[in-house]
Amino acid sequence: MPxxxxxxxxLVKRKMKLTDLAERVGITIANLSILKQGKAxxxxxxxxxxxxxxxxxxxxxILEYQPPAPDPSRxxxxxxxxx
Amino acid sequence: xxxxxxSSLASFxxxxxxLAFGISLLVVLSSLGSFIYVMSNADDLxxxxxxxxxxxxxxxxxxxxxxxxxxxxxxxxxxxKLYGEFSYLNMPRTLxxxxxxxxxxxxxxxxxxxxxxxxxxxxxxxxxxxxxxxxARLRIVGYAMAGGAIFKFVVQIGTFLLLKGDIAMIGAEIxxxxxxxxxxxxxLLAGGLVVLVISEVFRLGNRLEEDQELxx
Numbered sequence: 082m083p084x085x086x087x088x089x090x091x092l093v094k095r096k097m098k099l100t101d102l103a104e105r106v107g108i109t110i111a112n113l114s115i116l117k118q119g120k121a122x123x124x125x126x127x128x129x130x131x132x133x134x135x136x137x138x139x140x141x142x143i144l145e146y147q148p149p150a151p152d153p154s155r156x157x158x159x160x161x162x163x164x
Numbered sequence: 165x166x167x168x169x170x171s172s173l174a175s176f177x178x179x180x181x182x183l184a185f186g187i188s189l190l191v192v193l194s195s196l197g198s199f200i201y202v203m204s205n206a207d208d209l210x211x212x213x214x215x216x217x218x219x220x221x222x223x224x225x226x227x228x229x230x231x232x233x234x235x236x237x238x239x240x241x242x243x244x245k246l247y248g249e250f251s252y253l254n255m256p257r258t259l260x261x262x263x264x265x266x267x268x269x270x271x272x273x274x275x276x277x278x279x280x281x282x283x284x285x286x287x288x289x290x291x292x293x294x295x296x297x298x299x300a301r302l303r304i305v306g307y308a309m310a311g312g313a314i315f316k317f318v319v320q321i322g323t324f325l326l327l328k329g330d331i332a333m334i335g336a337e338i339x340x341x342x343x344x345x346x347x348x349x350x351x352l353l354a355g356g357l358v359v360l361v362i363s364e365v366f367r368l369g370n371r372l373e374e375d376q377e378l379x380x
Contacts, residue, residue, distance in 0.1 A: 112380040122378040 085145040088117045091136050106131040174288035181285060185278045192271045199264040202255055210253050236329035256330045262323045269319075270312055277308040296370050302363035310356025317348040 092099065099117065103110040108128060115121050116128075129140055136143075202209065231253065232241050240253040280301040287295045321344075324331055 108380060115378060116380045120378060121380050122375050124380055128380050 082119070083147050083149050085147050086116055086119050086121070086143060087145055088113075088132070088143055091138055091142055095136060097136075102132070102135060105135045174285045178282060178285040178289060181278055181282045185275070185282070188271060188274055188278070192268070195264065195267045195271075199260060202260040203257055206255050206257050206260065208253070209251075209255055232333045234330050235332045235334055237334075239330045241333065256327070259323070259327055259330055262319070262327065266316065266319045266323070269315060273308040273312040273315070277305045280304045280308075294366070294369060294373060296374075299363050299366035299370055302359055302366055306356050306358075306360035306363055308356070309352050309359060313349045313353035313356060320347045 092102065099113055100110055103113045106113070106128065108131075116124065124144075129143070132143060133140060201212070205211075229243050232243055232250075233239065234241070238254075239256060239259075241250040242253060243250045284293075284298050284301050284305075287293060287298055324343075
């Protein structure tokens with residue numbers, strides 16, 4: 082998925098542990114771990130709001146969009162078509 | 165319904181399923197025995213009662229209960245008065261092979277369905293009816309049911325058309341509308357389609373559950 086979660090980076094910046102953040106935000110460490118590892122399918126606004134409040138940051142500091150790399154096979158096909 | 169009640173019900177159904185499995189295994193074994201007997205005594209079956217699957221009321225009304233011949237004269241039947249049921253006095257081996265092939269495939273599909281149902285009820289008795297695999301299992305059951313109904317219809321009609329000379333009686337008109345209606349098991353076909361729809365609902369439910377679990 083091209084959405085990258087930079088929660089670990091924000092935690093390191095603030096020298097905060099995941100367990101501490103989980104306690105402050107009020108969600109389980111298992112759920113927060115899912116988010117940190119980038120396995121989450123969706124994030125509730127209420128969760129995002131609580132994380133931003135506790136880390137004193139913007140949603141953009143936690144979530145980042147990285148366009149997917151082009152498929153090499155499709156690129157090769159395109160080159161052959163041009164040639 | 166309480167989960168414990170559901171579990172005990174599932175355990176009961178599981179026992180019924182295993183019983184059905186055992187009975188169907190006996191049916192296969194007895195069919196195999198009949199098949200071997202018919203193949204080795206195809207020329208004279210007068211000592212046993214090899215009854216045709218079909219009971220043709222039309223035959224009982226029109227024809228007298230006696231020995232009749234097939235259109236090509238190679239096969240002899242004894243027509244019984246009640247319901248127009250008839251027994252073979254001899255049987256072409258190709259016909260026996262076709263009948264056994266049909267029974268074997270249908271039993272195979274039945275086994276597949278039964279095993280999948282047993283697995284589903286195993287999960288239900290453990291309190292997890294919406295396990296991810298159950299959608300796929302239900303889909304297999306649906307395909308086995310609907311596929312079985314269609315297979316039976318196609319094979320029976322195909323057998324009849326290919327071996328008509330051995331099956332049809334001289335002077336007896338085949339009641340085609342009745343034959344087609346009786347050959348296709350509408351209940352099984354409709355049941356299979358319903359199970360396929362339920363399996364899709366299960367699959368969607370599983371996806372929603374997964375989405376829910378991965379939403380933080």
